[in-house]
Amino acid sequence: MQTLTKNTIGGKEIMLNGEGFLVHAEDWDKQLAIGIAVAEGIADLTDDHWKVINFCRQTAQNSKSPTLRQITTGTGISTKTMFALFPKGPAKKVARIAGLGKPEGCV
């Protein structure tokens, strides 16, 4: 559907779609998540980051990441904190890092 780009992240070659989401879900591992996070401007993934990433991976449906509201309800982490953890568009940012598709709460 869209232009795909080949990227090298943390020494690994992966395909991202036009909006920066991982194309092949099986490429994902923790090492890659750390690499994508750096590319997204997050130098360090803390326990709180991982709590959110893991939640998203566990609740993803058809590999679509949950929406911000689903994340805040599901993890108990506030919206404000989510913005501090994953600045500028937290739901999309965590979806990219978690190797999931774009959250589709909204159509």
Add this chain to the structure above:
Amino acid sequence: MKKLLILGAGMAGTMAANKLTRLFHERQLDWQITLVDPDALHYYQPGFLFVPFGVYGGDDIVLPKRRLLPSDVELLQACIVEIDHEHNRVQLSSGEKLDYDFLIIATGADIHPEQTPGLSGPAWGDTIHTFYSFQGAVALFEKLRVWKGGRLVVNVVENPIKCPVAPLEFLMLADAFFLAKGMRDKVQLTYATPLSGAFTKPVAASHLNTLLAIKGIQVEPDYLVEAVNPDMRTLSSFDGRELGYDVLVSVPINMGATVVGESGLGDDLNYVPVNQHTMLDERHPNIFVLGDAAALPTSKAGSVAHFAIEKFCANFLDHVNGRQMHESFDGHANCFIESGHGKGLLIDFNYVTEPLPGAYPVPWVGPFSLLKETRANHWGKMLFKWIYWNILLKGYRLPIPTDMSMTGKQTAEAMN
């Protein structure tokens, strides 16, 4: 006699009642349909968009619900306060209980300004407005009539919202409205949206972003409002961006009916999770959910309710007789997008295919053009009001396919 109870006599409830009544008569089946709704009036909600600009008034968009239903359908004016799905009965605000064999939840979605700090205080109706309710649209009409200009900000608090293109249409109509009044240079139009652009799907987003730019409408993307400060007339976002306004046109968070949540049937926004192809609540095989009340991954729009109900009615008798449902809803949606100056666009999509350019409903022919500004699309939108009252609500078939078609559409690959 079997009892079918429908909660909510809005668009979906009315369509379903009309269609099923005809079906039961045809098959000579003995069913009693009862609808419950606290509001005696039916609002043509797509018309709310035009009210602030004086295009439609109350006469165009409001009718008594009773007049839209067959005489043998019972309509109770009451609010449902509990859905006791374990015992197949509901409770009305009067305390009265109604039992059912099958239940259709069609309680829609509504705005909740009280969920955003600062939004619903005394400034509501003064400097803070909405066109997502009839009263709101009328108040905004009064405001715009005498407004001398300044900063007008349209803000969507959170998605999903009903008719996700309506805020864009509002901005484009506002641009044309102020131009016609000779005061466009005195008005700054801004769209603060939680999305990264004008629309969710990439192809439509790029068309719509261009259109907004041409009209001088600024977009504040990825804007998730944290609070409104009515005294300072500012919005602040979770990432610390402040936006000043003179008139705020808000689309408050949309949520399903409270009773849905309180009865344990809803998700985090009180929408009911259902099978997205049959609209059956799979936890309760005698409950279907139609219209905006369902948590479907497509737009909350009348067109969706219409296509879905075509499928639902074809399935209903199979389901109640223990047979497998053979019809499957594909998430088909189409929406006209008014762009001002007597023109409009049209988008057509489903669960898997994003809106693409092409012609509709007849491939290559039209008369409507997808993702293109034309006069025919505008007339389609205006004609929709007549179709809504006379065909859709009455449950008659429109001569258009229920499933989305790819024929004649330009795919994203072909465009690149």
